[in-house]
Amino acid sequence: MGxxxxxxxxxxxxxxxxxxxxxxxxxxxATNKQHDTEDSSRRPSAKALGCLGAGVAGLIGLIGVxxxxxxxxxxxxxxxxxxxxxxxxxYDHASIRRGHQVYQQVCAACHSMSFVAFRDLIGVxxTEDxxxxxxxxxxxxxxxxxxxxxxxxxxxxxDHFPSPYSNEQAARFANGGAYPPDLSxxxxxxxxxxxxxFALLTGYRDxxxxxxxxxGLHYNPYFPGGAIAMPKMLVDGAVExxxxxxxxxxxxxxxxxxxxxxxxxxxxxxxxxxxxxxMFVLSLALLQAGYYKRWKWASIKSRRVIVDxxx
Amino acid sequence: xxxxxxxxxxxxxxxxxxxxxxxxRRRQRxxxxxxxxxxxxxxxxxxxxxxxxxxxYRLLTRRNSVYVSFIIVGALVGEKVLDSATNKLWLYNNQGxxxxxxxxxxxxxxxxx
Numbered sequence: 001m002g003x004x005x006x007x008x009x010x011x012x013x014x015x016x017x018x019x020x021x022x023x024x025x026x027x028x029x030a031t032n033k034q035h036d037t038e039d040s041s042r043r044p045s046a047k048a049l050g051c052l053g054a055g056v057a058g059l060i061g062l063i064g065v066x067x068x069x070x071x072x073x074x075x076x077x078x079x080x081x082x083x084x085x086x087x088x089x090x091y092d093h094a095s096i097r098r099g100h101q102v103y104q105q106v107c108a109a110c111h112s113m114s115f116v117a118f119r120d121l122i123g124v125x126x127t128e129d130x131x132x133x134x135x136x137x138x139x140x141x142x143x144x145x146x147x148x149x150x151x152x153x154x155x156x157x158x159d160h161f162p163s164p165y166s167n168e169q170a171a172r173f174a175n176g177g178a179y180p181p182d183l184s185x186x187x188x189x190x191x192x193x194x195x196x197x198f199a200l201l202t203g204y205r206d207x208x209x210x211x212x213x214x215x216g217l218h219y220n221p222y223f224p225g226g227a228i229a230m231p232k233m234l235v236d237g238a239v240e241x242x243x244x245x246x247x248x249x250x251x252x253x254x255x256x257x258x259x260x261x262x263x264x265x266x267x268x269x270x271x272x273x274x275x276x277x278x279m280f281v282l283s284l285a286l287l288q289a290g291y292y293k294r295w296k297w298a299s300i301k302s303r304r305v306i307v308d309x310x311x
Numbered sequence: 312x313x314x315x316x317x318x319x320x321x322x323x324x325x326x327x328x329x330x331x332x333x334x335x336r337r338r339q340r341x342x343x344x345x346x347x348x349x350x351x352x353x354x355x356x357x358x359x360x361x362x363x364x365x366x367x368y369r370l371l372t373r374r375n376s377v378y379v380s381f382i383i384v385g386a387l388v389g390e391k392v393l394d395s396a397t398n399k400l401w402l403y404n405n406q407g408x409x410x411x412x413x414x415x416x417x418x419x420x421x422x423x424x
Contacts, residue, residue, distance in 0.1 A: 083408060090405040094413045123410060129420035242415045277397055 099259025
């Protein structure tokens with residue numbers, strides 16, 4: 001009874017705000033006025049019931065969405081406190097250096113990073129001489145010489161990171177039909193990329209009871225579908241760091257994700273700096289614009305308007 | 312100069328008129344009565360007390376050339392100040408994370424070779 005009274009009164013208020021000249025509104029207002037004065041039997045109109053029913057049905061529908069999410073999108077990754085998370089926070093460049101080492105020694109066997117060049121690391125993780133030394137370790141096929149033959153030469157800083165496979169088909173064939181994606185932009189190419197990659201790398205575990213994963217795949221709850229072709233690659237001590245930081249699984253995962261974040265967004269530090277300066281200047285401009293507007297409008301806002309109409 | 316200069320770069324005509332009126336009346340009054348004119352007289356368009364801000368406003372908007380020069384020089388100087396202040400804040404906030412702080416810089420070139 002109380003709920004019906006509430007909907008009836010609220011509905012009548014809504015009706016009154018409508019255009020009074022419309023006949024429907026007038027009739028509804030007339031009938032509702034009668035209901036307001038009488039406190040006894042009050043029937044909610046069909047419209048009110050319909051609106052209520054639609055709302056309840058919508059709410060019920062929303063519940064189903066949440067359950068479908070995990071099977072389709074994988075377990076949502078937690079939000080880790082990355083050192084570069086703040087408004088004015090830069091990358092941890094020592095971490096980028098270690099992450100590159102992890103990529104080179106662990107991931108580069110299967111994953112390419114063909115959009116990153118060696119020279120991009122100069123001034124970020126290595127000096128120019130170091131980058132030249134690193135690049136010279138690889139061999140690159142170069143264009144025809146004077147005799148028209150292709151030849152191999154040691155790498156230069158302008159070369160891009162070498163790909164482990166020559167094309168996608170070779171990659172699929174070597175990995176049981178699954179293609180190890182290029183990692184140049186992976187943290188931007190996946191939803192919540194940085195947290196997702198870290199959770200994925202450290203998230204390998206035994207499947208829960210009743211869940212079986214076929215031969216060749218591995219269980220990882222963060223991967224959409226739960227079965228990923230990549231085996232667990234990061235184990236404690238897989239890599240030896242130059243700066244004697246202990247190479248635990250989570251340390252390596254953190255470093256490699258920092259490196260991948262830098263590879264996907266090398267402009268982040270400049271972007272944050274510029275954003276801070278721009279927002280600061282714009283906020284000053286906002287104050288100036290607000291003052292100017294109020295100043296110009298002062299004469300209009302403080303005038304006296306006399307409306308002398310005869311009805 | 313990446314600062315966006317988005318103010319009116321010409322002293323509006325109405326402002327100029329007010330300035331001229333105000334200064335003309337002050338000169339007349341000074342001539343007649345011999346007393347220095349008060350700025351809180353009826354010819355002042357605003358009823359604010361004269362302060363440093365108001366004096367600066369008067370100083371800068373008398374001539375359009377002064378106004379424009381102030382804007383340009385102000386933008387250049389302001390940009391330098393803002394840049395250096397932001398960079399100091401950035402360096403303070405990111406101690407230990409910068410490229411220069413890498414402890415093993417240079418090891419790869421000498422160690423590997």
